[in-house]
Amino acid sequence: MIEVRDLTKRFGEARALSHVDLCVETGRIVGLVGSNGAGKSTLLRVLSGVYRPDEGTAAVDGAPVYENVAVKERMIFVPDSPVFEAGATLRSTARLYAAFYPRYDWKKYEKLCGVFPLAEKKRISTMSKGMQRQAALISALSAAPDYLLLDEVFDGLDPVIRRLLKRVIANEVAERGMTVLIASHNLRELEDFCDTVGLLHEGGVLLEKEIDELHLGMHRVQVVFAQPVSDEALRAALDVVSLERTGTLVTLVLRGEREAAEEKLAALRPVFCEFLPLSLEEVFISEMESVGYDAARVLE
Amino acid sequence: MKKTVIRSKTVWRVVTTQLRAQYILLALGLGALLLLPAISVLFAAGNEWYMKSLAGMLGFLKDETVFFCGMLPMMFFALLLAVLQFSYLFHRARVDGVHSLPVTRVELFLGRVGAAVLAMAAGAVLFAASALSALLFAVPQFFPDTWYVVLENAVMIFVGGLAIYFFTAMCAAFAGSVWEMVLSTAVLGLGGTVANVCVGWLVRASIPVSAYSVSGDVFSPYILPWETVVNHETWMLLPLALWIVVPFAVGFWGFCRRRSELGEGGFATGFQKLVRAVTALDAALVMSILSLYMFRSSYAMYVLCGAVAAIASGLVLHLLYTHSPKGMWKAARWSAAGLCAAAVLNLCVAMGWIGVPRIPEEDEVAAVRVDTSVEEAGWNTETGGMIGSYTETVWNEYNDEEMRFLNVETGEDVLNTVEPGSVDRADVQKAVALARSMLEAQRARHFPFLPQADGVWRGSTPAPPYKIFRLEEKLYLEGRTVTLSCRDLFDGERTDGMLADAAALASSETYDRAPNREAAVSAAIAIRPFVYSEVKETPPDLEIPEADREAVRARLVEAARRDNAGLPAPEDAPDEAVLAALFGLDMEDVEKMGGVQIEVEPDAEVAFSGGVLLTSQRGKPDRYASAEGVRAKIGGGMQTMTFESGASTNVMVPQLVDVYPGQGANLFPEALQIYLEYADRT
Missing domain, CATH: 3.40.50.300 (P-loop containing nucleotide triphosphate hydrolases)
Known part of the structure; x- marks a missing residue:
């Protein structure tokens, strides 16, 4: 050791x-x-x-x-x-x-x-x-x-x-x-x-x-809701690491168990919801941002 | 405390990997040490000059062979070996590779050193084997008397190589980069010698009756090996051994404590401080000395230039080390330390703590010798130049004697010079008193001793008239000689009194009649046949009277017949042939010769065979050595040949006339007897 x-x-x-x-x-x-x-x-x-x-x-x-x-x-x-x-x-x-x-x-x-x-x-x-x-x-x-x-x-x-x-x-x-x-x-x-x-x-x-x-604890989700859901509502319902909106498409990086995240998202009645794999780099960036580091500067 | 375990197997593995890694250098270095000695001995064997006598061959073996064909290649070999072995320290990737191996720093150092020692020992062995083989095959007649010289040479080049290797390795262990290693090696390797030369110059330029006898060679691991072989001085192996032991110990300590990262970023090392201090010391001394010439011996400029040079050297080194003026003031203290050292040395000279010779007690002095001359001159205080002078030399009554010196030399290169002088106790007493008054006079006039260009005081010269006198006094002690040479300006009654004392001493009844002088004259007479000195009975620069010419010629021929049995005897061949053979003349010239006037240098030497041990019983030689290996020597000089036609020509007398085995044996014992008597007395 x-x-x-x-x-x-x-x-x-x-x-x-x-x-x-x-x-x-x-x-x-x-x-x-x-x-x-x-x-x-x-x-x-x-x-x-x-x-x-x-x-x-x-x-x-x-x-x-x-x-x-x-x-x-x-x-x-x-x-x-x-x-x-x-x-x-x-x-x-x-x-x-x-x-x-x-x-x-x-x-x-x-x-x-x-x-x-x-x-x-x-x-x-x-x-x-x-x-x-x-x-x-x-x-x-x-x-x-x-x-x-x-x-x-x-x-x-x-x-x-x-x-x-x-x-x-x-x-x-x-x-x-x-x-x-x-x-x-x-x-x-x-x-x-x-x-x-x-x-x-x-x-x-x-x-x-x-x-x-690292892989199991982080998820990237692309979701489209039937009714608009505010950022605050999303952050209140889920452990959001990052959030991006492109039109009606919301891309989230979530921390936590996949099943629990799926349940909470289902409660918000999405019309489209897909879990995508996260690369190690993305996991790191997200983790570091969550502890207050400027990840873009750390990982060149 | 953690115990360091040295695993011999691992050290040996490092040795073998080092030898493998340096195979190109090993091939070149060992090849040079194998080939060059043999080539040089073969060259000597084909050279008439070296083959003339054993002494010629010994001279060759003790000088050219060992230096150019042994020490010089070994010096380069050792230097390159150290640089190549330790340059990995300045290359991060190499450090990674070497220092991550399961080998301790101690084993790494010992392995490298072991490989170098083995390589240099192999070089020395090859050198000896090569030279001995060439001697044995090319000049077997000299082999019995020269083989030990070759072995001495081999030891010298081995030890010299070790000194250079360890010193360079030590510098590498402390340096942060290759160029810093080179700089440290140069500054620390030569810095001591430069400082020593400067102090010697300072002493001579400050103190009229001065003595500074510390050899500068011992301060440099690069000059000392060179001096050791050129002078063939085996005692120099002792200081050389110090240059091995101390750098080994310091280098070992430095290498084992060295941080691997040192070579990565040029981090400041303690070694840089030493280099800064030594550089400042040398710069201050050299520049202040130069200022004396540039600013007409101004002491203010002397001090200022020294300080400026020390500061400038510190600045340059700082920029070289750090590429930035940042932190210069902090580093300047080490340059200041060097400047302080220079100031201390100057103070020591100024106060006469070094450089002023000690006058021995009377009972220590065995014999004395005095030479003096005086020059009176006027001094133009406006121009600073001399206005007229005359010189008066005080000589003793034997001034006109031709044979003033006799050098008696053995094959072991021990040279004893017989000079005029006195062993009379009253003369010794006077000479010691004179020496003391010389020192008192200079202290009264010069103290504190401040440096002046050429040792000549400008600007403080007293009003004319004054006298320049040169008074040299030699006090012969057991095993050494104290020479007091006074060559400055003195004036007043004190100078006149000293000159009178010196003149009285040099022309006293006892002076010049001392036993050693008598021995010299007797020995000279005894060896005259060797050097054809019958001819000297003809006063120099005088034509031989017409009536005597035949007689002189006959004696010359007789001398040649007696001492040169290898040449045709007169009854077998014409006298002219003998003359021609003696002086290398053309027969045609000899036939035309009507008279002869020969001038030769008055030196004569008897060289005893190095292989013959000379001993004496109650002052008498217990046996007479055979004439084998004995030579008589006359110095070279021009001889004038005058022909019947009245024309004359100058011919160079051969510089050496050697007496070869079997010749002159009947004349030799007397000279030997005198030599031994002289040797017993001294």
Whole structure:
């Protein structure tokens, strides 16, 4: 389990992380979203032992990460721009990882090399950005980590490889109970992959919820009433997060159980009523607006 | 306190990954250290100059080979190794990759250092193997006497390389960017030497009878290795070792405590404060010294220029570090610290706390030597120029002696110079008293010691007439010599009195008849056959009388026949052939030669074979070394050949005339005896 308690990280005068609390259960896939500069990468660097916390703690299974070899042997961090040694190949990078990670699994490496379309002996520096990322992921996954920290991992990957990677990671989670923490600014990418999503903004965690919980608790409804119903009446009857009118068509984002919302709407005698799916992004925007944040500014 | 566990296996993994990562540099560096020594020795083997004698080859091995073919490549190798190994610290993505590995900072540092030490040790081994192989195959006759020099060289370049590596690594551990690392390395690596040179200059420009003997080399990890090999001074390995231990310890501490984010945004480091202070110190010293020349030794401008330079250096560095003038005043305190250090150094010189030589007690002094000259001049106070002068040099009665100095040199490069002087206790007493009066005179006239361009006081020169005198006094102590050189303006009775004392001392009965002087003259006579010094019996610049020419020529030929057995003997070949061989003349010129006048430099050296241990029993040599490896040397000079036609031509005398194995052996022991007697006394 990854536990972050009251974590603060400063860069000179600026605070990159401010009193962050986060808990990631073992075997979960957790997405970290937020705008640029929100502190996602900084949090991953603290969790991977690259940065030393200024205040608070970052611990894995109760042990601090920084300068803790026992923890770091079970954890791999794939940064947003992986860098390789001069002249490195996939094979030589794997050898490098194998030298430092005691559980490095060469069989898994061979298997992954068969899955991802990469030439083992080709110089990584001559590969495309997406292929370089694949090389880093193959090396990392072959180390059989208990904790995988990924920073903007889907950037530069084509849709096929993205799907493949998600499947490989999901298998690792299912088979070995690997814990994954993914930082991204792309909510749609995480929507169908993560169990939990945390939203970071200006160095703090604004929100941390199960994806299902987010989806189930919010609804978008398009409705046309036979008789005009005022905004006040709607807000009084329903838990309205947002409300828009286009002619007679009223678009509502509601919080709460679907059945209860349907009953209350039925009481207002609509001539047309349709429940539409909400994207994760819309759920986030709505949630954040409800707690007083200017969502448009937070999620660029 | 958390205990740090160092896992040797992990350190070794870092070592091997580092060696793999730097394979291009390793190939280039080690390749250079393998090829260059062999090439240079093969070059020496094909060069007549170096092959002439063992000393020639030793000179080559102790200078060119080790510097250009060993130390210089090793210095670049070490510098680049440190830069490449630690430059990842300034690249965020690389820091992510390295610092997220399950390796502690301690292991990361030790692994990198281990790889570098291994690489440099391999370089030193290759250097030694290459040079020794080339010696063995190309000049096997010199191998027994030179192999140890190659090994010494290998140790020197290894230690020198380590010093540069650790210093650069230390700077990297504290710097926030590559350019900051380069700047810190340059400023801190050379700053001490610059300050030392400036203080030395300051002392000489402030204090007429001055002494500042701190070697500037020890202040720089870049200059010290260079000096170590060029001078082939093994004792310099000790200060070099300090340049290894201290930067290693500081660099280790800094690396382990370093925050990974330091390289991301150029956050201010404590190291920047040190760089600011050292830069301000150097800038203040250099600029204030330059101001003396620009503003005619104005002390006000001296102070002002120093302060302005320190402030300007602080401003420039601040802009370089932060790209903004914001926070400049806060950072200015470190430049102020550098300026204060410069002021303290100036104060130390002004108060005579450094730079004024200590006069030894009489019982410490073994011998004394005095040279003095005096110049009286008028001074035009309006133009500041001299109006006429004459020089009067006070010499002792042996002034006209040709052989004023005798250098006795062993193969170990130990040089003893026999000079005129006195060991008479009364002379020593007088000389010490004279030295004290010199210091008192300068204190009375100059204190506090303020710097002046060229050490010449302008604007405070007393009214004419006055005297410029130069009085140099050497006090020979056990293992060292104190030289007092007074070269400023003094006036009045005090100066006249000192000059009179010096002249009396230099022309006393005991002076110049000291045992060492006698030894010099005797040794010179003894080694005359080696240097063909019979010819010196002809006074310089005088034509050999017609009647004596044949006799002189015959003696010259006889000397050549005796000491150059490898050449054709007179009975086997014409005398002209011997002459031609001796002085490299064309036979046609020799045949036309009607007379000969030879001038040679008066220096003579006897070089003992480095492989022969010289010992003595009660002042007598317990055995005579064979003449093998012994050489006689005459300094180069022009010789005038006069032909029967009356025409003359100048010919350069060979600079070295070597006596090769088996030659001159019968003449050598006497010189050896005298050398040992002299050596025992000193």
